[in-house]
Amino acid sequence: MQLIYILLILSVALAVIKVAIMALLIVFGIGLLIATVKHPGAAIGFMLMMTTVSLVEAHPWAAGAGLIATAICATASKPS
Secondary structure, eight states: OHHHHHHHHHHHHHHHHHHHHHHHHHHHHHHHHHHHHHOHHHHHHHHHHHHHHHHTTTOHHHHHHHHHHHHHHHHHTSOO
16 A cells, blocks of 8 residues: 555656646747847857757767858857
8 A cells, every 4th residue: 555655656746847847848938939039140049059969969960060050140140
């Protein structure tokens, strides 16, 4: 019986962690949307960089092209 209680507590704890992670993802998405509206060049550069980082291991040539695109975007979005 005690094992059932432990499993029940663990499942509730995992459900709470899942809800917390989903809330953080929603907050991150809203923040990224606000950043895209306020600073589109920097936000697009950030998204390009994150895409490039995710490609490094699986597709190194595509990651190289992504680094070039990120550098171009970062250079173009600098205020003069």
